[in-house]
Amino acid sequence: MSESERLLARAERLVPAWTQTLSKNPTQWLRGIAPAYVTRAEGAHVFGVDGREYIDFPMALGPVILGHTDPRVTAAIERQLRDGITYTLPHPSELDVAQRIVDRVPGAEMVRFGKTGSDATSAAVRLARAVTGRDHVLAAGYHGWHDWYVATTTRDLGVPRAVAELTGTFTYNDLASLDAALAAQGGDTAAVVLEPSGAERPAPGFLEGVIERAHAAGALVVFDEVITGFRLGPGGAQERYGVTADLVAFGKALGNGMPISALAGRAELMELLAEVFFSGTHGGEALSLAAAGATLDALDDAAYAQLYDMGETLRAAVLASIKTYNLSDWVTIDGEAPRTLVAIREPGDPVDGLVAKSLVQQELLRRGVLFNTNNFICLAHSDEDIATAAAAYDAALARLADGLTDGAGGVRALLEAEPLAPAFRPVR
Numbered sequence: 001m002s003e004s005e006r007l008l009a010r011a012e013r014l015v016p017a018w019t020q021t022l023s024k025n026p027t028q029w030l031r032g033i034a035p036a037y038v039t040r041a042e043g044a045h046v047f048g049v050d051g052r053e054y055i056d057f058p059m060a061l062g063p064v065i066l067g068h069t070d071p072r073v074t075a076a077i078e079r080q081l082r083d084g085i086t087y088t089l090p091h092p093s094e095l096d097v098a099q100r101i102v103d104r105v106p107g108a109e110m111v112r113f114g115k116t117g118s119d120a121t122s123a124a125v126r127l128a129r130a131v132t133g134r135d136h137v138l139a140a141g142y143h144g145w146h147d148w149y150v151a152t153t154t155r156d157l158g159v160p161r162a163v164a165e166l167t168g169t170f171t172y173n174d175l176a177s178l179d180a181a182l183a184a185q186g187g188d189t190a191a192v193v194l195e196p197s198g199a200e201r202p203a204p205g206f207l208e209g210v211i212e213r214a215h216a217a218g219a220l221v222v223f224d225e226v227i228t229g230f231r232l233g234p235g236g237a238q239e240r241y242g243v244t245a246d247l248v249a250f251g252k253a254l255g256n257g258m259p260i261s262a263l264a265g266r267a268e269l270m271e272l273l274a275e276v277f278f279s280g281t282h283g284g285e286a287l288s289l290a291a292a293g294a295t296l297d298a299l300d301d302a303a304y305a306q307l308y309d310m311g312e313t314l315r316a317a318v319l320a321s322i323k324t325y326n327l328s329d330w331v332t333i334d335g336e337a338p339r340t341l342v343a344i345r346e347p348g349d350p351v352d353g354l355v356a357k358s359l360v361q362q363e364l365l366r367r368g369v370l371f372n373t374n375n376f377i378c379l380a381h382s383d384e385d386i387a388t389a390a391a392a393y394d395a396a397l398a399r400l401a402d403g404l405t406d407g408a409g410g411v412r413a414l415l416e417a418e419p420l421a422p423a424f425r426p427v428r
C-alpha cells in the first residue's frame with residue numbers, strides 16, 4: 001500500500017471529508033495517481049508523501065506568490081517568533097502592514113485584519129448591511145464558506161432558508177443580469193459583491209457599469225480581491241482597471257501562505273467597524289503580520305513584470321497546444337496572466353468536463369506537474385519550470401484529443417483512476 005493510501009485510510013476514520021479544504025480532497029485529486037499529502041515544499045516545487053517531486057501551479061490555492069519557503073518571509077517570521085506569536089494587546093506591526101495596504105490600494109483609507117478570505121468578505125457584507133440598513137446582497141464569483149454566500153451553491157446543506165433568501169446572484173460580464181437581480185431585490189440591496197477579475201477578465205465598461213448601477217440602487221460595491229489582491233499589481237484589480245470599489249476584501253497573497261486577510265475601504269465606511277462586530281482571538285496575530293510585511297515589500301515592479309511574463313508565456317503555450325490539437329470547443333485558458341485558469345468541457349458535460357479534466361490531471365501529474373485548473377505563477381517559478389509545464393500540457397492535450405476522437409467513452413478509456421467529482425455548482 002502506498003503512503004498516500006495508508007494516510008487516506010487513517011483520514012477516513014479521523015477527518016470527515018478527509019481534508020480541511022474541499023480542493024485538497026481526494027475527490028479533486030486522482031486517487032492512486034496524485035499524492036494525497038505533501039510533506040515539504042521549496043520555491044515552486046512540492047514533495048509528495050510518496051517521494052515524488054512536482055512543479056506546483058495551484059500554489060496552495062493561490063497564497064504562495066513569492067514561492068514556498070521564501071527566505072525573506074521565513075526570516076521575518078523567525079524574527080517575530082523569538083518575540084512571541086500573539087499577545088493580550090495588539091502588536092505595532094498591525095499599523096505597519098495597514099499603512100502598506102493604504103499606500104498601495106486605491107480607495108483604502110483604513111484596514112482591519114482577519115485570518116481567512118471568508119472573514120474579510122463576510123465582514124464586508126455585515127458592514128454594508130449596517131451602513132445601508134438593508135438586508136439583501138448580490139454575489140458573482142466564489143466568496144468563501146459562510147452562510148450568506150454558500151447559500152447560492154449546491155453546497156448549501158445546513159444553511160437556513162431565511163438566510164438563503166437574502167442573497168441573489170448575477171452573471172459576471174453581464175450588466176443586464178445585474179439590473180434584473182437588483183430589480184428582483186426591490187431596492188433592498190446592501191452590497192454587490194464580485195471578484196473584479198477571475199475565470200474571465202472584465203469586458204470594457206463592465207466594472208464601471210457595476211459600480212454605477214449598484215450606487216444608483218443605493219448599494220455598496222464590494223470587490224472580492226482575495227485572489228487578485230497584491231497579485232495583479234500592488235493595487236490589485238482596482239489599479240489594473242482604474243476603478244474604485246467601496247470596500248475591498250484581501251487574503252491569499254497578502255501573507256505568502258500565512259493565514260491573514262484584510263478588509264479595506266474609505267474611512268467613513270470602515271469607521272463603523274468600531275460598532276459592527278468583527279473580532280477574533282487570532283486577529284492581528286504577529287507571525288502572519290510579519291509575513292505580510294515581508295511579502296508586500298518583496299512585490300516590487302520587477303516582481304510583477306516577472307509574474308505577467310511567465311504567465312503569458314504559459315498561456316501562449318497552452319493556447320498553441322489547444323490550436324494544434326483542435327481542442328478549442330473543449331479547452332480554454334483565460335484569466336489574468338499571474339493566475340490563468342484552464343477550463344475543460346467534454347461531450348455530455350458542458351459544465352465541468354470531469355472525465356476530460358481528470359485525464360488532463362492524470363497526464364500532467366505523470367509529467368510532474370500539479371494541476372487543478374489554476375495556474376498561479378509565483379516568483380520562484382523558473383523558465384525551465386514554465387517550459388516543463390508547457391510540454392506537459394502539450395502532451396496532456398494531445399492525449400485528450402486522442403480520446404475525444406472516440407467521444408466521451410474514448411476519454412474515459414484512457415483514464416487510469418476514478419474520475420474527479422464536481423467541486424461546486426451554482427444553483428441560482
Ligand SMILES: Cc1ncc(COP(=O)(O)O)c(C=O)c1O
Nearest residue numbers: 116117118142143144224226227
Ligand atoms: C475569490 C475568493 N474569495 C474568498 C475566498 C475565501 O477565502 P478563504 O478560503 O481563505 O476563506 C476564496 C478562497 O478560495 C476566493 O478564491
